[in-house]
Amino acid sequence: MGLRVRTALMATTAAVALSVVALAGPATAAEPAAKDQDHTATRKAVQAAIDIGVPGVTATVKDGRRTWSTTAGVGNLRTGKPRSADDRYRVGSITKTFVSTVILQLEAEGRLSLDDKVAKWLPGVVEGNGHDGTKVTLRQLLNHTSGIFNYTADDDFGTAYFTKDGFFQHRYDTKSAADLVAIAMTHKPDFAPGTSWNYSNTNYVLAGMVIEKVTGHSYETEIRHRIINPLHLKATSLPGTRVTVPQPSSHAYSKLARTPTGPTYDVTNLNPSIASSAGSLISDSSDLDRFYGALLRGELLPPKQLKEMKTTVATGEGGAATRYGLGLADITLPCGVHVWGHDGGIHGSSSVAVTTADGRHSLAFNFNGDWSGDAGAVVVGEFCGT
Numbered sequence: 001m002g003l004r005v006r007t008a009l010m011a012t013t014a015a016v017a018l019s020v021v022a023l024a025g026p027a028t029a030a031e032p033a034a035k036d037q038d039h040t041a042t043r044k045a046v047q048a049a050i051d052i053g054v055p056g057v058t059a060t061v062k063d064g065r066r067t068w069s070t071t072a073g074v075g076n077l078r079t080g081k082p083r084s085a086d087d088r089y090r091v092g093s094i095t096k097t098f099v100s101t102v103i104l105q106l107e108a109e110g111r112l113s114l115d116d117k118v119a120k121w122l123p124g125v126v127e128g129n130g131h132d133g134t135k136v137t138l139r140q141l142l143n144h145t146s147g148i149f150n151y152t153a154d155d156d157f158g159t160a161y162f163t164k165d166g167f168f169q170h171r172y173d174t175k176s177a178a179d180l181v182a183i184a185m186t187h188k189p190d191f192a193p194g195t196s197w198n199y200s201n202t203n204y205v206l207a208g209m210v211i212e213k214v215t216g217h218s219y220e221t222e223i224r225h226r227i228i229n230p231l232h233l234k235a236t237s238l239p240g241t242r243v244t245v246p247q248p249s250s251h252a253y254s255k256l257a258r259t260p261t262g263p264t265y266d267v268t269n270l271n272p273s274i275a276s277s278a279g280s281l282i283s284d285s286s287d288l289d290r291f292y293g294a295l296l297r298g299e300l301l302p303p304k305q306l307k308e309m310k311t312t313v314a315t316g317e318g319g320a321a322t323r324y325g326l327g328l329a330d331i332t333l334p335c336g337v338h339v340w341g342h343d344g345g346i347h348g349s350s351s352v353a354v355t356t357a358d359g360r361h362s363l364a365f366n367f368n369g370d371w372s373g374d375a376g377a378v379v380v381g382e383f384c385g386t
Contacts (some may be wrong), residue, residue, distance in 0.1 A: 075250025090253070090346045090351075094353055114139040208277025292364075363378075
């Protein structure tokens, strides 16, 4: 599940399959299509999202030394204030690429191995109802082949945090990583480790816990030290339990329902601990372009670890057009261009960040509504010019 028409109940499960995959058949061109230098197709796709109900969109492209931004719609439905190219927003599951990068850096330092079993670092944490941390590797956490149940798919969790009555009662709850994993352990695994693929936020909550066990520091501290500070990502932060989004930012809106109809609610403020290391990061489009560009250019990982990150498995979503590595998706667009990146959703916020294999051409954007909008059309517009 990606950024197709999504309901609030779906929002924080944010899987990797960018809605591009619904558009992408087998590659039909051996080389990229001609670049749309004035970004006409991107502008049209952004405006189309507004036309079908997304409150506002902000997007930024980095192509070599050139930077281009566009906005449409509003950041505040009450006042009509427009969205800004400098808006900070909750990026949801884009957080996963940051977490995976830290794990791979730790492997490069010899402090852990991707083949380590989860139980080596978190004994007794993954067990119960058929879950067995002695059989799941760190690699399987990062590429979602662990079979560990996705805690956001738990019915009680969904009712408490993704429906109107539940959200307004529980929006400021604090949940620890252990609390979230414990929810998953009340269910049976989806499959035996390594035998299939299924997107599970629990995998990345566990990865965050492993980072803390290995380093003695929280995943937030390690991401700041290893990624945010070196790349000077001034708009990027790990909020912990802070319920607000730093300025400049727009409001975030949701239907808080299973269908994309009905009243629209302001869901800007919430305690992001319910997303933990699976989806709590806040950033802006320029910072995300910088991060993914640097990552694909090899500025954050040695060649061996970057190769590991880009070693993909089939997802079953979008056919052969979508494959998933270690916190990084490989999407083949209809024009034959490959882009690498991730999407993310959390209440009232749907985001995509992708870049070409050489890290030179990057796009990041955000819808401040979680029930509508064709994110895939924006990606195809930018990289295919159609």
